[in-house]
Amino acid sequence: MAGSAVTSVVVHSSGAVCTRSARLDLPGPPPGGGTATVRVTGLPPTLHEDSLRGRVVSGPSGLRVTDIRVEYGATLRRGDELPRLRLDLEDAEDRESRLRDRRDRLAAEVAQVAALRAEPPLPRRGDPPRWAPVESILALAGFVDSRLAVLHRRLRAVEEELEQADHASDVLRHRLAEASNATSTSRAAPSATALVTFAHPEQESDAPAQPEAVELELEYHVPGATWAPVYQLRLDGRSGAGTLVLRACVAQRAGEDWSGVRLGLSTADLLRRADLPELRSLRIGRRQEEPAHLSWREPPAGLDDLFAGYDAAAAVAPVTRGLPVPPPPMAVSAPPPMPAGGYGAAADLAAPAPARAPVARSRSAAVPHAAFAPAAPGGPALESDGFGAAPDLQPPAAPAAPGADLLDYARLTLAGPDAPEGRGTLRPASRAAHPVAAEYQRRAAAVGRLARPAHAVDVRRSAGSFDYRFDTAAPVDVAADGRWHTVPVSEVQVSTEFEYVCVPAVDPAVFGTVLVTNTSGHALLAGPVDVMVDGDFVLTAPLPTLAPGQRQAVGVGVAExxxxxxxxxxxxxxxxxxxxxxxxxxxxxxxxxxxxxxxxxxxxxxxxxxxxxxxxxxxxxxxxxxxxxxxxxxxxxxxxxxxxxxxxxxxxxxxxxxxxxxxxxxxxxxxxxxxxxxxxx
Known part of the structure; x- marks a missing residue:
């Protein structure tokens, strides 16, 4: 088992591609080569399983990754391993529960005391009238009144404490919800582990090999990340010269904090398929069949016959299950062999005939029609299921072209003998994520609904038809709290011309204007720009998308x-x-x-x-x-x-x-x- 750390992240308009680095010591390979499996911990539970990739950065020559899978689990955490906010919340909830129980007990006692009444005994027939015990009734009323006053005073104090405790619990819950989700706040923390299988090259020497240091790099896609460009324009009021600084507002809730990572900001669509199109030839003449795909082969004929023994055992098993073990049969001489299937042949009474293998529920779904080889010319025809049945005059169906799901080998699973159809064949596994991963991915998707900063534009809409990637000049930190974090990216090469513009026929005010020309080699995305003149903040103005060499006027407010x-x-x-x-x-x-x-x-x-x-x-x-x-x-x-x-x-x-x-x-x-x-x- 080896730990890992995030080294670089590329944030797209929706989602991000993270790169983790792990250093581990592999045991020496056997003389004939072999494989080794390592568990790499620290992966977020929000990652998409089909996006996980691994490669060997440094290590022995010939070492390569042959398989990588994701395994989900849970870890029970001790109290000292939980965040301080979680412990404070548990204490506040315990105090709130105690106060609520005390409030309920006081309320019940108030109801009991208020129900106290003086009930005189029932008079018997013929008894003279009795004097009412006024002193006792007044004493009881005074006791009830004084006792209720004490209980109500205690009840009001407890209700005030309960209200304060409830408010404190709500504040802690809100702070815990806004905190980073990189560290789970529950007692059972979900975890994702990568099972990486390495293949060693064959060794010529029989000497035992020493452990080898290997640097492994993992790459995976996580949802719940987005970014928007923002700018800062610093102007010199005297000369009009200025510099444009590109910054990025990044929000992520991917389940891991990005600390000291190399951050890339891309305008490309991460969820769009990018399959290389295949240009087919145009042929003139008789129509020909499409050539079979090189990575696909039709399943062989007779797959159902492979499960005949299994079906026979399954048919007999329910009859013999739970019966006593029969005594061993008596030794008798075997009868001479007799021709089977002839007219008047004797029935075999020594043992029941084996059950006929049941036919698959959907033979056409398990094996295509083209998978069965046609009968040889002049050979015996296949027997029909019914006497006198009409022969099948339909020609065999052409082999279906494999879809994208059947060519995704990592997701193909072999259907077992209990499958309702298609047993013994490969089928694509369901794309439904693990329940834990699906829940965390649903929570992470809320980042895409965050309110964007003023004048901010979605990068997919502002980028138009081009894709570009911006890289930060230094490592940055982005917490997984689902809130906007502003990180510096780089300084953009622009030229500025400062001038004042006035239209006195409409307004006598004079407005400062900066003509910004994009002299860099890439386009600038649309976004808000904070204008600073001589170090003082003036205003925030919208900046449209600027192609290389394009000029745009940006207003900086009224010059008094x-x-x-x-x-x-x-x-x-x-x-x-x-x-x-x-x-x-x-x-x-x-x-x-x-x-x-x-x-x-x-x-x-x-x-x-x-x-x-x-x-x-x-x-x-x-x-x-x-x-x-x-x-x-x-x-x-x-x-x-x-x-x-x-x-x-x-x-x-x-x-x-x-x-x-x-x-x-x-x-x-x-x-x-x-x-x-x-x-x-």
Whole structure:
């Protein structure tokens, strides 16, 4: 028996693949080679049996793992081996039980005392009336009243203590439920053990071999683990440079704590089958039968005949069971042999004829029709079960192609002679897990229903059509308590451009914006990003999935030290012959002030009307300083693109102010008006 420890874990969107390492000393192999079986303890009861794998990392040359199985058991634990929380809970429950018993006894005593009554004796016929013993009745009433007062006082005190004890027990139960499930809190702890069989190579020498040190690595899949990416963007407010740190929120309840493990975070789907597809050839001509699978062979004919003796013994056994042992038969001379089966042949009265072997309940289910060889040409035909039965004119069925279950050799079991059908044949075992493992897997599945952090997105949805794996830079610890744990992963290579954006026509507030460009070689998954400016937390913003080279704008909130004021003027006049054209002249004046101790770049956005009517013309005034027209969406701001946007990029030194001027004129026929009114600005 050897212990083991978790060395590395790869967490997927649902579930994880754990790797355990065990060091053991194998006894020396015999001269002709042989096998050795070792029990490796420490495995969680939530693992999937069919996912367990083993390999020899280091050891003697030629040593290999030939078989590995899972064995479930239970270990009775002493009181000093239980967690402290469990012991405290047992003490609290014992105290609660004692208080409840005391409360019940006091309540019963209160009921008995309250039932005390003065009952005078029944008078006899002819007796004169008696005086009522008033003093005795009053004394009894006073005793009952004083006694009930004492009992009620004790009962109230016990009920208060019971309420406190019940609250303490609930608190301990809640803390125990939230604690790690790596260590069982019950007296009987379930355990999973791997039975590993090693095959030794043949030894040329006859000398006894010495024990050999072997390093074994086990790999298995456990449910109850998930992760979500989160980021931290650290910005320098003066230069705008920043770094993006990838972190991961990991939650697991796999039945084992991950302490000091190499953690990998994958976007791949762990439960999806990944069988290599087989491309079949396209043939022109007569249809041909599909070639048989190389790893499959039809069962041989006559399997039921192998159980004829078993069936005969089973048929005779109920008759002879419980009868006295008969005396030995008398020695008589054997009669001469007689031809059997002839007409008028004498019946054998010395012993009963052996019972005919019963036919299997479902011969077709046990052995396919194609498994029986056809009769030779010209040979005798098979006898039918009934006299004059019609011959079977149906052709034999073609051999069925084996399914995936029949090709899973590790799950094939041999049906015994008592099987209702298919005895003597291999059949896939049920995929139902061990009851203990099934219960622990059900509890672990609750991790998938955890509420995710704000702005967090499922990695399978954010990854799209690509799969990638992120590895932590250092070993991490993740407790099996089913709660979120944040672990650092790595620093992501990105470039940042810091600028301030304002749309004074809508809101005079100035917003800080960071243009994040993914310069790494892999995509960044969608998730929340904590923005830190000069070491101070600003806000948490959602970050979408970024492909390599893609840019995205991330808002960092309102900059109170950068102020913008906008003044708009509109003058309406007429032009053209007889005043047939209305001219709406708009002038915009914007003041921008920087009160920060470092220079900034402010982008001020305005909008010029856009018209599809040929009778309406838009004439822009010369802006000072000149503004630029956005002909296409800005990288990272595709959702904010609006036609007719004009923008200024104004660099401002600390404490400086700039004035921006611009405008436009709308020329439209006198019979038309701007939607919403000509003076809406």
């Amino acid at each position: 030290s950068v102020r913008v004021a906008r003044r708009a003027h509109m003058r309406e006049s007429t032009a053209g012959l007889r005043g047939g054209t209305t001219v709406l002249d708009h002038t915009v004046e914007i003041d921008v002030a920087n009160r920060l101790p470092y220079p900034v770049v402010v982008q001020v956005r305005e909008r010029v009307p856009v018209s599809a009517d040929k009778d309406v013309r838009i004439e822009e005034h010369k802006a000072s300083p000149p503004w630029t027209a956005a002909e296409r969406p800005v990288d990272g701001q595709e959702d904010d693109y609006v036609r007719g946007v004009r923008s200024w990029r104004v660099p401002l030194e600390p404490g400086s102010t700039a004035t921006l001027n611009g405008g436009y004129a709308i020329r439209l026929p006198a019979g038309k008006a701007v939607v919403g009114g000509n003076r809406r600005n």
